[in-house]
Amino acid sequence: MADIFSVIADPTRRSLLAVLLESYDSDVTGGELSVGQIVARLGISQPTVSKHLRVLREAELVSTREEGQHRYYRLDPEPLVALEEWIAPFTSAVDADGAPATTAWTPDGQPVSIRRAAQTGRTTLEVGAELGRVMAEASYRATAAFSGAQHGWERVVQPVRRRLGKRADED
DSSP, X not given: OOOHHHHHTSHHHXXXXXXXXXXXXXXXXXXXXXXXXXXXXXXXXXXXXXXXHHHHHHTTSEEEEEETTEEEEEEOOHHHHHHHHHHHHHHTOBOTTSOBXXXXXXXXXXXXXXXXXXXXXXXXXXXXXXXXXXXXXXXXXXXXXXXXXXXXXXHHHHXXXXXXXXXXXXX
């Protein structure tokens, strides 16, 4: 089974979970939606929806019921509740001044925190996008550093290889 973090990392799967959450306690749908209903709500192709629903089903985040040729999906919140319980101590951490702990920093050194966002009037979506940008920038910087180190290493190794090659030719 895939790690729950890698499963929910995909934005399409998060959208699917959100749609299923909307219908979870619904009297109209009984908490279940068909693939066709999900396709209509999200506006993405049926094969894409089916592919992501399979991943969610394998991760036990959704359950399915077959009726004839139709499959009906329902959110199974238990794995997400367990995830929330695991994350809660980290999100409720406070710094020495009693302020909510900062989760990350923007490239210009500004704190990014969902709790602080509420104080500044920014939406969670804005904070999530900002946090995503911060993580992408960190990933880019790390990749660039490794690439630069590899290039620098090659400049050191090439002369050594040439010297070793000359010695092998002399022997």
